[in-house]
Amino acid sequence: MTDRTKVRGSGRRPAEADREKGETRSGEPRIAARDIAPREAPPVARSDHSSEAPDRGAEAGRADELRDLLAGLRAPRKRIASKYHYDARGSRLFEEITGLEEYYLTRTERALLKRWMPELVDDLRPATLVELGAGSAEKSRIILDAMNDAGCARAYVPVDVSADFLSETAAALRGEYPGLEVVPEVADIAEPLDLSPDLPHPRWIAFLGSTLGNFDDREAAGLLRRIAARLRDGDRFLLGVDLRPGPTKPVERIEAAYNDSRGVTARFSRNILAVVNDTFGSDFDVEAFAHRSIYAAGAGRIETDLVALRDQVVRFPGDEEIRVAAGEPIRTEISAKYDRLTIDALFDEAGLVVDRWLEDEEGLYALVLSGPAP
Numbered sequence: 001m002t003d004r005t006k007v008r009g010s011g012r013r014p015a016e017a018d019r020e021k022g023e024t025r026s027g028e029p030r031i032a033a034r035d036i037a038p039r040e041a042p043p044v045a046r047s048d049h050s051s052e053a054p055d056r057g058a059e060a061g062r063a064d065e066l067r068d069l070l071a072g073l074r075a076p077r078k079r080i081a082s083k084y085h086y087d088a089r090g091s092r093l094f095e096e097i098t099g100l101e102e103y104y105l106t107r108t109e110r111a112l113l114k115r116w117m118p119e120l121v122d123d124l125r126p127a128t129l130v131e132l133g134a135g136s137a138e139k140s141r142i143i144l145d146a147m148n149d150a151g152c153a154r155a156y157v158p159v160d161v162s163a164d165f166l167s168e169t170a171a172a173l174r175g176e177y178p179g180l181e182v183v184p185e186v187a188d189i190a191e192p193l194d195l196s197p198d199l200p201h202p203r204w205i206a207f208l209g210s211t212l213g214n215f216d217d218r219e220a221a222g223l224l225r226r227i228a229a230r231l232r233d234g235d236r237f238l239l240g241v242d243l244r245p246g247p248t249k250p251v252e253r254i255e256a257a258y259n260d261s262r263g264v265t266a267r268f269s270r271n272i273l274a275v276v277n278d279t280f281g282s283d284f285d286v287e288a289f290a291h292r293s294i295y296a297a298g299a300g301r302i303e304t305d306l307v308a309l310r311d312q313v314v315r316f317p318g319d320e321e322i323r324v325a326a327g328e329p330i331r332t333e334i335s336a337k338y339d340r341l342t343i344d345a346l347f348d349e350a351g352l353v354v355d356r357w358l359e360d361e362e363g364l365y366a367l368v369l370s371g372p373a374p
């Protein structure tokens, strides 16, 4: 049994699993964190953060990622996985988006957390908060503050694919919450979730920001199933979701959130090509694509494409070429929207039961607290 918290991702090193045990000042078992002290920013797709040279496992992981990427770009409808948005620049652009007037999601979720966390945390007393796609953990602090106030806070496990951003987040949190074990994990949350048995219960697994909506139906179902399988009695899953249009939420409101007047979302979208170039050595001309986000009512989701402004040939190392025709879209992101019915159906399939559905007065956004099905 290892004492580290790990969430398996691509390119992980088997040797990392054998980390030594330590103790906290209070004598509680320490939940060992991987060393992710700030260092040269690695490409987003790398999850290898030890100080040694990349091993064959990491190289194989990268080769798999390149194979998947090229398969997506050769598909009849071209696509790039949305996780490639999040290098350091992409993460900062997303932070900028969260402050935009049009992007109501973050501030609505923040208000819901502020309204409900003190009461719920005091009631349920989670000892560990695991957060998927934690980013800057700005809103997580609302939960952590409530855990501190309730005197139950023991460990925080932010999981994110953006390594450099995660290390900044972890360093900041260690300073802000001295008694808390902060155990960052660089990993792809679409991969199996493997939590250390040493993390104290009750545990909450949080997935905020409506990031679930960035995964397709199959991935989302798998993710929820794996989360449900990790929950013991008393543990909870806290999900934040953006809601579908309704009487007080016109479609235009959703579309405006993804087509902001300052063009920050367009820069965030195009940055995915820069990340692919940096990670795989391709030569996408970032300026040769236009951002397009449209709400697809049938699917209940925003669909974001980068549309080629001219015919082009994109080169990858190893003489691989991708041809893109003028007007051809590359799907870079979906942002699914939910309602009570779609969540109930997803949760039912995953083995989760909704405890509380907490929605703002305008019906924009919901926090869903759930537990394992009996």
Ligand code: SAH
Pocket (backbone or CB within 6 Å): 082, 083, 086, 091, 094, 098, 106, 132, 133, 134, 135, 136, 137, 139, 159, 160, 161, 162, 187, 188, 189, 190, 208, 209, 210, 211
């Ligand atoms: N939870 C924060 C950040 C949301 S942005 C909030 O609510 O504001 C989405 C976050 O998920 C980013 O930090 C990004 O790096 C991370 N992310 C996206 N795809 C991921 C994946 N496949 N695996 C792990 N993290 C991912």
Ligand code: AVI
Pocket (backbone or CB within 6 Å): 097, 105, 209, 210, 211, 212, 213, 214, 257, 258, 265, 268, 333, 334, 335
């Ligand atoms: C992180 N994720 C939930 C955001 C969303 O709304 O889909 C990413 C984003 N894309 C454009 N704007 C924000």
